[in-house]
Amino acid sequence: MSLTVLNVIAAVVIAIAFAAANAAYLVWAERRGAARIQRRPGPNINGPFGLLQPPIDGIKLMTKQLMIPGGADKILFMVAPVLAMAPAIMSFVTIPFSEGIVARNMDIGVLMIFAFASLGAMAILFAGWGSRNKYSVMASVRAVSQNVSYEIPMLITAITVIMVNGSMDLKAISLAQAGGFWHWNIFPSLQSPLMPVSFIIFFICSLAETNRAPFDLGEAESELVAGFHTEYGSMGFGLFFMGEYANIVIGASLTTLLFLGGWGCPFGLFPGVWWFLLKIYLLIATFIWIRWTFPRTTIYGLLNLSWKILIPISLFNLLLTAGLLKVF
């Protein structure tokens, strides 16, 4: 009994620490990556390679006063940043980092991550509405419509993978792809010849779900000041950023587990947590690379891409996979 309680507490603490450490150092990685792409020095003064910048930024954010604008809905304004961070931490509970490292493996792991990810849209909505600022409201309407539209193709693609593997258990899906890169779900098989297309759709959707450029219409700084977090300062702003980076880590982990063989080695050697971390950080580096190389789309282009291209293709892929699963 007490051991179970201790396990739960340890899992929660590790999940929060992992999310926070990733958020801090991914901000650093993003700023360095942006600087490299834009041919300028990034944060490189504090510590070697500027590695002491994140803790200093954290101290600065925490010591600032939390300003609540007049006329704002105080409760919703305060709740929104927490609501942005909490579901991301819940999702870490069910992500298996390797065969043994998982807080609570559930047989409906994929469903649980999607269920908690759907709370993120509410955080943006409350933030925009609660700040009583027209730019924030416009940004939150944009961000929520984007989240809703991209959740559909993402779920349909996830269902395709679930059908091929016959399980919603992230651990089982990962174990089914063990033993070399030719077993990974990303490569076409007899049952699902369009798997690479699914992977691209899933990756685009995870970019859009985390409100990253080129899909960052919710915080388009040239039109909407800073989008839904215009009115946030100090740690409220910090929590939004932590939530965003935690969601990026979750998106990369889910892509790795569903398509890239989880913690399996490409050549069948030494499967373990190191391969998983290598894969997710490569994906996150791609996220950063895409953000600083592509220009922002328009909101209509964004919604048309989801409803007119991604959803029909993913539905066709689902039907094709279902048919071929029946045949073979």
Add this chain to the structure above:
Amino acid sequence: MNPSMAITEAPGLFTADGLTGLIFLIMMAVTLIGGIIACCAERLVRAIAGLIVCFIGVAALYYFLNSPFVAMMQMLIYVGAVCITIAFAIMLAAPEESRKNGPAGPLSGPLGFITAGLVSFGLIAMAMRTQFTSHPKINNGTMEEIGIEFLTSYSMAFELISVVLLIAIIGALVIARAGRSK
């Protein structure tokens, strides 16, 4: 706890049954508080927030009742889809915080309290007089078992629900396209 055993006295707080009961009461409180916020909030966005709290409480109850699949579907569908759709409707319609315009209905005064009292008295009396028997566990509530039940024993209800949803979508499309030229 043995399901056939009748509860004669309240278990201690720091026993397994006591803690289970405490968690159950917390979930009930979350659900009820969310419902009260949803009904009483003057701002519609706060009402949605209350509704979300209520739905999360219900999802926790499903999880408590050993059906994690239903709990997660509750989160995904009710919080992730229904609440966001309501929020969209509010934002697009922009009701401008209209408060109590027009005369109050006949049920809003003492009559309302009497109605509420009678209804709750009836429900409490019914609950007190019913002999509760524990139902045997049907299955484990996993996805496979629910799917098999849906497509065998309850296939009629399942199909009817999908027909109702189809009609709703077509109706929404007809209403939405009525004002457009093409």
